[in-house]
Every structure is written in structure tokens, then in C-alpha cells.
Amino acid sequence: MTAQDTTIYFDHASTTPCDQRVVDAMLPYFTSIYGNSSSRNHAYGWEAEEGVDKARSQVAELLGAQPKEIIFTSGATESNNIAIKGAARMYAKAPAGSDNRGHIITAVHEHKAVIDPCRRLEREGFDVTFLEPGADGIITAQMVKDALRDDTILVSIMWANNELGTINEVPCIGKICKEHGAVFHTDATQWVGKLPTDVEADNIDLLSLSAHKMYGPKGIGALYVRRRRPRVRLEAIQDGGGHERGFRSGTLNVSSIVGLGAACAIAKEEMEADGERLKKLRDKLESELMSRLEVVEVNGHRDQRLPHMTNISFGFVEGESLMMGIKNIACSSGSACTSASLEPSYVLKALGVGDELAHSSLRLSLGRHTTEAEVDEAIEGITAAVEHLRAMSPLFDLWKEGVDISKIEWQSH
Amino acid sequence: MAYSEKVIEHYQKPQNVGSFGTSSDVKERSDIGVGIVGAPECGDVMQLQIKVDDAGKIEDAKFKCFGCGSAIASSSLATEWIKGRTVDEALAIKNTEIVEELALPPVKIHCSVLAEDSIRTAINDWKKKNGHEVEDDHHHH
Ligand SMILES: Cc1ncc(COP(=O)(O)O)c(C=O)c1O
Ligand code: FES
Numbered sequence: 196m197t198a199q200d201t202t203i204y205f206d207h208a209s210t211t212p213c214d215q216r217v218v219d220a221m222l223p224y225f226t227s228i229y230g231n232s233s234s235r236n237h238a239y240g241w242e243a244e245e246g247v248d249k250a251r252s253q254v255a256e257l258l259g260a261q262p263k264e265i266i267f268t269s270g271a272t273e274s275n276n277i278a279i280k281g282a283a284r285m286y287a288k289a290p291a292g293s294d295n296r297g298h299i300i301t302a303v304h305e306h307k308a309v310i311d312p313c314r315r316l317e318r319e320g321f322d323v324t325f326l327e328p329g330a331d332g333i334i335t336a337q338m339v340k341d342a343l344r345d346d347t348i349l350v351s352i353m354w355a356n357n358e359l360g361t362i363n364e365v366p367c368i369g370k371i372c373k374e375h376g377a378v379f380h381t382d383a384t385q386w387v388g389k390l391p392t393d394v395e396a397d398n399i400d401l402l403s404l405s406a407h408k409m410y411g412p413k414g415i416g417a418l419y420v421r422r423r424r425p426r427v428r429l430e431a432i433q434d435g436g437g438h439e440r441g442f443r444s445g446t447l448n449v450s451s452i453v454g455l456g457a458a459c460a461i462a463k464e465e466m467e468a469d470g471e472r473l474k475k476l477r478d479k480l481e482s483e484l485m486s487r488l489e490v491v492e493v494n495g496h497r498d499q500r501l502p503h504m505t506n507i508s509f510g511f512v513e514g515e516s517l518m519m520g521i522k523n524i525a526c527s528s529g530s531a532c533t534s535a536s537l538e539p540s541y542v543l544k545a546l547g548v549g550d551e552l553a554h555s556s557l558r559l560s561l562g563r564h565t566t567e568a569e570v571d572e573a574i575e576g577i578t579a580a581v582e583h584l585r586a587m588s589p590l591f592d593l594w595k596e597g598v599d600i601s602k603i604e605w606q607s608h
Numbered sequence: 609m610a611y612s613e614k615v616i617e618h619y620q621k622p623q624n625v626g627s628f629g630t631s632s633d634v635k636e637r638s639d640i641g642v643g644i645v646g647a648p649e650c651g652d653v654m655q656l657q658i659k660v661d662d663a664g665k666i667e668d669a670k671f672k673c674f675g676c677g678s679a680i681a682s683s684s685l686a687t688e689w690i691k692g693r694t695v696d697e698a699l700a701i702k703n704t705e706i707v708e709e710l711a712l713p714p715v716k717i718h719c720s721v722l723a724e725d726s727i728r729t730a731i732n733d734w735k736k737k738n739g740h741e742v743e744d745d746h747h748h749h
Contacts, residue, residue: 550651
């Protein structure tokens with residue numbers, strides 16, 4: 196028996212299952228079409244290259260890009276690193292080893308795969324502004340505009356947030372960057388394959404994506420690098436055989452690239468219908484929980500967000516015990532308790548969500564194979580767990596008695 | 609995190625959940641001692657109420673807990689252990705015994721400390737109400 200037989204999977208923002216059609220497309224590339232796509236002098240290489248070329252076109256088509264603008268990587272983490280470090284070092288205002296090498300804008304609630312490269316660049320002499328979102332979690336074009344400086348060389352703002360699903364004002368941010376002459380990168384890992392992308396209309400210079408968030412395999416992704424109006428240049432961070440226009444040396448992962456391509460082609464066809472169906476289920480999940488339970492909060496903007504996920508907090512219950520009560524639902528918790536530290540999520544903190552509510556938040560993300568029966572079961576399970584915990588929560592009692600909990604001085608030891 | 613069977617049992621069927629009344633209800637009752645303690649590590653809160661007879665024996669105990677599974681299990685277990693004991697016997701319970709009984713991992717030791725502290729705080733509250741001398745609160749874990 197595997198988890199699949201016992202546990203509902205509501206963690207699609209973390210990763211998705213591989214679509215069977217994707218697997219079918221990949222299989223021949225392991226055992227029959229196994230050439231190295233850069234072998235130019237025999238048929239094995241040509242065949243593999245054909246597979247890569249097709250995939251490159253499929254990715255490009257989903258993004259409204261040209262195939263030559265797609266660089267294959269091991270995933271969004273690598274794409275973000277190549278884009279952010281590569282652009283900063285290429286457009287630096289002063290050589291390595293000096294200060295004041297240029298200004299970068301990003302946000303406090305980006306994924307660690309953006310935050311940490313930016314932190315490294317800070318140590319390398321760049322100046323980084325970490326924008327703070329409003330209580331709705333959104334980074335607006337105005338926030339970026341207000342932060343721009345004469346020496347701003349790079350802006351990196353994610354399209355949709357991985358914990359909240361909230362959608363930043365990417366097309367407008369891109370436009371402002373274009374007018375200012377700063378390179379605009381967006382980590383679109385959660386967005387691509389869910390909602391439509393057009394790198395031209397959306398004014399994007401660099402875009403990161405990962406296949407495993409869109410029913411493709413893990414360990415493969417892509418970086419879109421604009422080639423025209425303007426041509427974006429990057430300093431490569433990995434040296435070697437000069438693959439992928441020199442941006443990413445290393446023999447191509449042909450089978451996974453084919454899988455990513457297939458996943459993009461399927462997403463292009465199906466994302467609209469998937470999104471509509473999942474939005475109905477997500478809305479049902481939310482509205483049922485909110486009508487059955489008191490003190491339930493949805494975190495982040497209610498409308499400007501991805502259709503298939505919700506981040507929802509339950510007052511007066513503790514996060515880890517809540518997770519314990521819903522063992523049959525695989526989802527993420529807003530509290531990092533389970534991963535050794537007891538810190539609440541930095542993303543929820545950035546929104547000004549109090550520690551208690553941050554600790555008791557769940558990120559529930561539905562997917563292509565989610566059924567209404569699973570949603571119904573989750574509604575029952577979560578409601579029962581919250582009620583079980585509230586029945587023993589001293590904080591819930593105090594709240595019902597009308598005591599302002601924040602004003603209590605606890606006797607600590 | 610993988611919990612021990614015993615933690616899961618207490619989580620699913622916690623023993624002695626409840627109270628003998630709200631804080632203001634029991635404030636003036638000399639047979640009731642109340643301990644509310646919080647863990648600064650995680651913001652978890654435990655409330656223990658004990659009902660003590662004239663001979664200093666704990667007749668009954670009720671807990672409420674806002675905390676992790678280990679904290680819930682520790683407080684549930686604590687109520688089981690202190691019922692029927694004298695207050696002095698109850699004061700002798702060490703958090704390490706709770707850790708052992710529930711097989712708590714190192715990161716969850718403070719949850720058992722919370723239970724030990726709630727026992728002491730509740731007993732001290734009862735002692736103060738009844739004019740008994742309260743032991744020095746300083747202690748080491
Ligand atoms: C927004 C965002 N960026 C980057 C990543 C990293 O993706 P990967 O682990 O595939 O490199 C993720 C996934 O965890 C993500 O959600
Ligand atoms: S009481 Fe803090 S994690 Fe258990």
C-alpha cells in the first residue's frame with residue numbers, strides 16, 4: 196500500500212504527479228532514442244536533438260516566446276540562479292570586488308531560490324531592496340516604481356506566490372522596468388501552465404519555470420531569456436561544453452526535456468478547463484470550511500490569486516496538532532514546526548498575519564486529478580480536526596468569554 | 609514527524625479535558641488550583657486545574673491545551689498521573705518521566721517541561737490559596 200491509497204493529495208503547489216501522457220512521451224528516450232543531443236555526426240544524436248527541438252518549441256509556445264529563447268535547466272532553482280546572478284554580474288556598474296555594483300529589487304516573500312541568490316549578490320557588492328507586500332500579499336507596479344533608482348539594474352518579482360497563490364502585477368511591473376531600462380525577471384514556477392503567459396505582452400525579460408509543478412518530471416525546468424528588443428545577456432555561472440547558448444553547459448537531460456515539452460503542450464490545451472473546474476472545487480472547500488467553523492481566515496488577496504489553491508488559517512488551534520489531525524490529507528502547513536525550527540512561515544509574517552494564525556494555516560492546493568469526493572472528505576476531516584482541537588483549546592475558551600488574548604500575560608517559566 | 613503510538617493515543621482520546629469553571633469562576637474556590645503556563649519556544653499554552661481535598665490529595669484534574677501533539681499528550685498523561693496523588697507526590701513528577709513514557713524526541717522535550725510546570729503552578733496556586741508555604745520556584749530541567 197502506498198500513500199496514494201490512504202491519503203488525499205492536496206499539495207500540488209509542492210509538486211504534481213507526472214501526467215501519464217508525459218510519461219508515455221518520455222519512455223522511448225531512455226532505451227531507444229538515447230543519443231546525446233549534441234552528437235552531430237550520427238543518427239542517434241539527430242533523433243535526440245529532434246526530441247529536444249520539439250520540446251523547446253512546445254515550451255516556447257506556452258510562453259509566447261521563440262524556441263531559441265528557451266534554456267533547459269534542472270528546475271526553477273537553477274533558472275533563478277542563472278537569471279539573477281547572471282544578469283547582476285553582466286550588468287554590474289562596477290567590477291567584482293568593489294562596492295556599489297548596482298541596485299536590485301525583489302520582495303521579502305519570494306521563494307528562497309530568489310531570496311538567497313539576492314543575498315549572495317548583496318555580499319558581492321550589490322544593493323538589494325526587499326519590497327514588502329501589502330496585507331493582501333501583492334506586489335504592485337507602484338511599489339516597484341517607488342523603489343526604482345538610477346542604478347537599478349535588475350528587478351525580480353515572482354508571478355504567483357507559492358504559499359498564497361496571490362498574483363503580483365507582473366505585466367505592469369515589466370512595463371515599468373522596460374521604461375526604466377532595468378532587466379525584469381519573474382519566477383513563474385507556480386504560474387506557468389495554470390494561467391496564460393505571453394512574454395511579449397507581459398514585458399518579461401527572464402522567466403523561470405519547473406516541470407514538476409505542471410505534471411512534468413522533477414529535476415527539469417527552463418529559463419526564458421529574451422533575445423530581441425532588447426537582447427538580454429547573462430554571465431554564465433556554470434562553465435563547460437557551452438550547451439544552451441553557453442548559459443548552461445552540460446549534456447542535455449533529453450528524456451526529461453521531452454517530458455517538460457509534453458507537459459507544456461498539455462497545459463496549453465487544458466489549463467483553462469482545469470482552472471475553471473478547480474476554482475469551483477477550491478471555492479467550495481473554502482466556503483464550506485468558513486461556514487462550518489468560526490474564526491477562519493483566508494490569507495492573501497481573495498480574487499487576485501491562482502484558481503486551484505487556498506491558504507487558510509484556523510484561529511485557536513496549533514498548527515502541528517492540526518496537521519496531526521488530518522493525517523489523511525497531504526498538504527503544507529504555514530508553520531515550519533515540522534521542519535525542526537518552530538518559526539511561522541516568513542511569507543505569512545510578511546503579510547502581517549499574527550503568529551497564532553500563521554502557525555495554524557494550511558496551504559491546500561488541488562490538481563488535475565482532484566475529485567469533488569476528495570474535497571468533500573477534506574471538508575469533513577478538517578472540520579472534525581479543528582473542532583476536536585478547539586474543544587481542548589484554552590485560547591478558544593478565552594475568546595468565547597470575550598477575553599482579549601493578546602493582553603494576557605502568561606506565566607512563563 | 610513520526611509520533612509514538614502513545615502520543616497518538618492521547619491525541620485522539622485525550623484524558624481529562626475540560627475545566628472546573630472559567631478562571632473567574634474558580635478564582636475564589638480554595639479547593640481548586642489553577643496553572644496556566646506558556647512555552648516561549650513556540651507560544652503553546654497549557655492550562656491545568658486541580659481539585660484538592662482537605663488532606664491534600666488531588667481528587668480530580670482537568671486540562672486544556674493549545675499546543676502540539678506532544679504537548680497535548682504530555683498534559684493528558686500528567687492529569688492521569690496526578691489524580692489520586694497528594695500534592696507533594698505530584699510535585700515529584702519530573703518531565704523526564706513524561707519524555708520516557710511518551711518516547712518524545714529531543715525537540716519535544718520542552719513540551720513535557722510545560723506539563724511539569726503546569727503541575728507545579730497549579731499546586732502552588734492551591735497552596736497559596738490555603739495558606740501553605742510555597743517552595744522556591746527556581747528549578748532546573
Ligand atoms: C515559486 C517557486 N520558485 C522556485 C521553486 C523551486 O523549484 P525547483 O525545486 O523545481 O527548483 C519552487 C518550488 O518549490 C517555487 O514554488
Ligand atoms: S509545546 Fe511547543 S512544540 Fe510542543
